[in-house]
Amino acid sequence: MEPCRREEKQATIDNLPLGLDMKEVPANGYLVENLWNHPNQLSEEMVCCMRDIFLFLADPSKTSSEHIASPCSPQGHLSYSSLTSFLDSPALTSLGRSPSLETDHDSEIIIRDTLSDPYKVPGKLEWTKSIGPYSAAVEVAWFSVGKKELEYAAIALKRFRMLVEQLASVNPSCMSCNEKLAFWINLYNALIMHGYLAYGVPKSDMKLFSLMQKAAYTIGGQSLSAAYIEYIILKMKPPAHRPQIAVILALQKFKISEEQKQYSIDHPEPLLSFALSCGMHSSPAVRIFRPENVSDLLKSSLQDYVQASVGISDKGKLLVPKLLYCFAKGVVDESMVPAWISQYLSPEQAAIVRTCSAAHKWKLLGARSFSVLPFDTRFRFLFLREGKSPSSPA
Template identity: 55%
Template structure:
């Protein structure tokens, strides 16, 4: 072999060796970077991986992890203390006002029943159910001490108490203050409970108007008994949607889309706020790890709903998803020695999916990783329960109604919540198009494809409504030759709460 040829082969072998060595070094660098990123993000890192790092890097990581743990704990304590401070400040302001401005004999500005202490020694007693006699009356008082060993009963009382506070703030001084502040006339709901609805504007027309009669697609005369009159209550009224005459259990909800936290209105809730504080304090002695699957699910749904309402009282109503996300991070309860924020409960403890039907909120959650300790994760439910989407209310117009969930019947109650929400929110446009809320469309993606969604929806409607929807969908498909015969209503994020009563009529 010529000398030049041997030299060329030698150089080539050397270059190949150098390339392999550099590739190996590059792979090692990539691997080390991955280990460092996982360590810094608190992901699972094996001890064998850490041993590959230089001693200085291992020591630095140890210090960083220690500092991160300390900072997280201090942040949780700060948020909890800040939340308690606001609560105590509001209660002190109430107490000072009552002592300085109002004689004890004249404290009630409206007629209220005398407080009554109810015996709760029997854990199965039905006497803990607090009936809201009217939106203008304060709720009767219940014994609130000693419920920490009955976590589910405690969570039920917490959400019940906060619901009654909201109703008191909305309806207590309706004759004096609401009419002065709100230009629109308030109207009673079908149950006679006081309903304040300033957000129904001209952009949301009545269910049936003269324009509907001109539409050739929907024959109103043949279906007049199915469709609502102009003044009927529709909890999810929207443009172009025809309202049902019968909306099922949502016909019995209390609606609250405005409230005042001024001194006069807070007077009516002062006593209930003191009771509420005693209930919340007992959460610190609850260990949710000891709850079984049904108990844990019902417990956290109730706590989430109460916490969101409490957050609105403490921080005010946020404008937009960005501020709502900030509020959900700040608002937290101490449960079993750990601080659980509203966002932590919804997306970690209850394992709800990112709300892609609310793009801004979904983006914020994706960008900002929720800080949750391993101990906190032990309190989460074992597997996701998609039906919780119809139980969790963040106080928005498109949110489902709030009701109290029990450990014994939580699965049946969630199925009922889905059916009730669909019956109240699904409708048909004046042109015969099926209309479904964005929340329902987001949920349905994990159940059925768009082509079969109308048929799936009809299974949850009463027979005659289902037949009407099927007829409208069939007509649209024949007329326009399209498979998607429905429209999606946007998620409306202005403030509004719907509250179910403790017991529904049979």
């Protein structure tokens, strides 16, 4: 296994775009080409950069998110051993030739700010005034890329390209447990967002898994896909709330080298279910994870998701999203699910749940006091507001 590298190393890409200033200094004050030696800050910058690309492409004047438009999905590999960046990918080329760009209605990303109910479902009552941090989330609910958006992407992704290229010089085996955990969470979310831009919005679970296998970065000389990061590096179990992907994983065999074993976290972390976003309506929000707060933020991610995603139906039943239900079943008996959920609710929310449960006497009727909502696979990213920019490396 290669020893930990701490000396400075000049990174190169053969087809680096002309006119790119390698000494570009971002707003937070440190040089982007040195971040390979600070992998956590590198991963934080990648999430911020990809988030900013999505948000910059948004047209706030548009409000409809009923339809989802997908960019053309190219064949190929997002690994920087083959596709050096989205800037050079077939996705960019094919979008430039798309007939849809000749219409009067250019495509754009749609965002909505200050969501009162980001997981709104039919039959759910407006049951509280506050749902926690998700009420201030920004939603990207639909996207395609038009001519002017391509012009912006070509510039913005130069910076992102510099960040991704540095991953080849990172050695995750040198990181502490918390450093690994924060690094891989951020990297996974950035890679999924990058994959959506390059390959388009998948129309099914099978196509999503295909995207997760194609979308890959070269990290420390190892080409690692989003699927590999999620299920091998982060040791996630097959998702019970996504049965089709669970079946695919049962038939999938990942080859694991000794070096890649050193990249993995030491123990499975169940709360990752509320930190990793696959870009779908029922997914948790994207946020920045740092080594110094990763454990606390994972706990907060569960609580924030609970407060934002559960609700009360017009018949007085607790509405529980399938992602949360499957997680809760691994912790408590099914009959205790409402009580377990209530501990993560705000006092106002918990009081309403208790009142509805007492009023309807579900147990006496032989029916459970909650309903499970199906996992909603419509495209959507939620971004939680950050209190500060990524920390500068020492």
